[in-house]
Amino acid sequence: MQRFKDKFALITGGTNGMGFATAQQFINEGGKVIITGRSAETVNKAVEQLRTNAFGIVSNAGNMKDILLLQEQVKQYTENIDLLFANAGYGKFAPVEFADEVHFDELFNLLVKGTFFTVQQILPLMKNGSAVVFNTSFVTEFGTPNFSVYSAAKSAVQSFIKTFASEFTEKGIRVNGISPGHIKTNIFNNTGLNAEQIAGALQGIVPTIPFKRLGEPTEIANAVLFLASQEASYIHGTELTVDAGISVIR
Numbered sequence: 001m002q003r004f005k006d007k008f009a010l011i012t013g014g015t016n017g018m019g020f021a022t023a024q025q026f027i028n029e030g031g032k033v034i035i036t037g038r039s040a041e042t043v044n045k046a047v048e049q050l051r052t053n054a055f056g057i058v059s060n061a062g063n064m065k066d067i068l069l070l071q072e073q074v075k076q077y078t079e080n081i082d083l084l085f086a087n088a089g090y091g092k093f094a095p096v097e098f099a100d101e102v103h104f105d106e107l108f109n110l111l112v113k114g115t116f117f118t119v120q121q122i123l124p125l126m127k128n129g130s131a132v133v134f135n136t137s138f139v140t141e142f143g144t145p146n147f148s149v150y151s152a153a154k155s156a157v158q159s160f161i162k163t164f165a166s167e168f169t170e171k172g173i174r175v176n177g178i179s180p181g182h183i184k185t186n187i188f189n190n191t192g193l194n195a196e197q198i199a200g201a202l203q204g205i206v207p208t209i210p211f212k213r214l215g216e217p218t219e220i221a222n223a224v225l226f227l228a229s230q231e232a233s234y235i236h237g238t239e240l241t242v243d244a245g246i247s248v249i250r
Helices: 017-028 040-050 064-074 101-125 148-171 195-208 217-228
Strands: 008-011 032-037 054-058 083-086 131-135 174-180 239-242
Touching: 008 017, 017 032, 017 040, 017 083, 017 217, 032 040, 040 054, 054 064, 064 101, 083 101, 083 217, 101 148, 131 148, 131 217, 148 174, 174 217, 217 239
Parallel strands: 008 032, 008 083, 032 054, 083 131, 131 174, 174 239
Antiparallel strands: none
């Protein structure tokens, strides 16, 4: 299938996990991809793995200086972006009494401010028929201890789906979101937990998932690319939940 032949995607946070899987599938279906990441090492490694039709930009989605350079960097490869997958992000978690201003600002700068201004900067490169897909989270659907800041930030991103959709309708740009559940990614890598602690956390999580397994990054990629494709041409301003039903079956 060549759904994205001659199309160009920009995937922030595309060096691993859901972003990388989406880049792989987009290329497999005939497209070209620009991925971003925070370090030259991870960006170069990912581009090497993706091979043909992959390009990389070192850019931190939580840094406004990097975001304001992004449009010109993208224009080195293309004048048009057909899919913007605003995916960059990670989680940090703490009880309310221990969450400090650094924790709060780090997540809101990355997930909310970074997401908003990334779309703003890339918007001039998007034309009628293109698509924006936000990465939200199933955690916005219920309360989870230690997730107050992360959930609030993801809820803000969730609100962008409807507000951006209302503004971009006249531009012919569809806006939707993908809400992943527990997926095999490196979300815990920035939490300060060691490998043993992460393994312990996952052992506690998996039994709570209706399908009793973590989701695969490719399962998110399939959903993102559905929303970006002509198969979803009448879907606008909505959020597609891919969480094995955990947000409704608890």
